[in-house]
Amino acid sequence: MFEARTPAARxxxxLLAVVLVVPxxxxxxxxxxxxxxxxxxxNYAKVFATGVVGTYFRNSVVLAAATIALVYVTTMLAAFGFAKLRIAGREVWFWVLVLALTxxxxxxxxxxxxxxxxFDVYNQPIAVILPLAALQVPFTVMLARTFFAGIPSELMEAGRVDGASIVQVFWRIVLPLTRPIAAAIVVLTLINAWNAYLLPLLxxxxxxxxxxxLLxxxxxxxxxxxxxxxLAAAVITAVPEVVAYLCLQKYFERGLAAGALK
Known part of the structure; x- marks a missing residue:
């Protein structure tokens, strides 16, 4: 681990940390x-007096939970396939997916x-959930693929020798090892889904x-x-995701570090 050894370096x-944090x-x-x-x-009482705070929060929770579930399932399956399975044109398909980030x-x-x-889904949550999830998947797959690639293939081979199918290997051996990157994916998706503005507005x-x-x-x-x-409405809107991040901070940072290194 990097360590500053001299007073001047510390x-x-x-000072660098302060300069980065202040903005x-x-x-x-x-x-x-x-x-x-x-x-x-x-001012906060005025926001709650609108009578829609509970409804808006409920809708946001449903939207964020559905988006997280969809992104998690899609990311885990895709990252496992790109990292561990022999698929024709695997690298080509992966980079096509990454290009979607642009x-x-x-x-x-x-x-x-x-x-x-x-498709007559306008004004329904699915019209927001599916695009939000699709916009998150390329980045989360790119992040998770590196993590999956770092899992020893010998573990999978041992499972196959014991008679497990590839689905059982994924479910019982590989997936339990992905908790750090899963936490990072959940936090990232939660922040993006909770802060979504243009898609819900449209x-x-x-x-x-x-x-x-929209509050x-x-x-x-x-x-x-x-x-x-x-501003009071903005503070009320931000509180849940700040609390969620603080609760998952340890796992989030561990997952990002693990996903960044092979």
């Missing part, structure tokens, strides 16, 4: 301070809207289907711009 690393911390501090301006905690979400909005309308027009990222819109319109309400 001071330099500390991320200052906006958060400003957001919390702004949410308490004027009426103080009354597709920005904004470019896909129009074709996704047309597709959702064609696909979910029914107030009963909308999610927490600040209650305080902005053509004639009003209540920034304290917007």
């Amino acid at each position: 001071l330099g690393l500390q 991320f911390v200052l906006p958060l501090v400003a957001m919390v301070q702004g949410s308490l301006a004027g009426a103080g905690l009354g 597709m920005p979400e904004a470019v896909l909005l129009t074709p996704l809207f047309v597709t959702a309308s064609t 696909m979910l027009n029914d107030p009963g289907q909308q999610v927490v990222t 600040p819109s209650f305080f902005t319109s053509q004639y009003t711009n209540d920034q304290t309400g917007v």
Whole structure:
């Protein structure tokens, strides 16, 4: 492990850490301070007085849970196949999948809207869940494939010698070893699904289907711009994912480190 041995090196690393952290911390501090301006905690009461916080949170939880489940299952199966199975054109298919990372979400909005309308799923959660999962899968597969490649093939061969099928080897031997990378995938997917804004804004027009990222819109319109309400709604929206990250931080960092090294 890298270690700074001299006082000057330690001071330099500390200053570097501060410089890297400050640009991320200052906006958060400003957001919390702004949410308490004027009426103080009354700004938060104003957000809950809209009567939609519970509905929006429930919809976001359902959307995030479904997206996480879909991304997890798809990623584990695909990463296992790309890392451990003999598949014709495996590398070609893998890099085709990785190329999907270059597709920005904004470019896909129009074709996704047309597709959702064609299949009559507009204004339904699945119209958001499937695109969100598809946008996450290329990166998570790329991350998990490296982790799977680091699992000794001898473990799989031992299972096959004992008579296990490839499905049993995956389920009973390989999958239990993937908990660190699975935690990283869950956290990354949770953050992206919870923070999704463009897709829910486009696909979910029914107030009963909308999610927490649309909560600040209650305080902005053509004639009003209540920034304290917007910031209070933003803080309320951010709390669950911050708590989830803090709970899974250890596993998340371990998974990223394991997925980055072969």
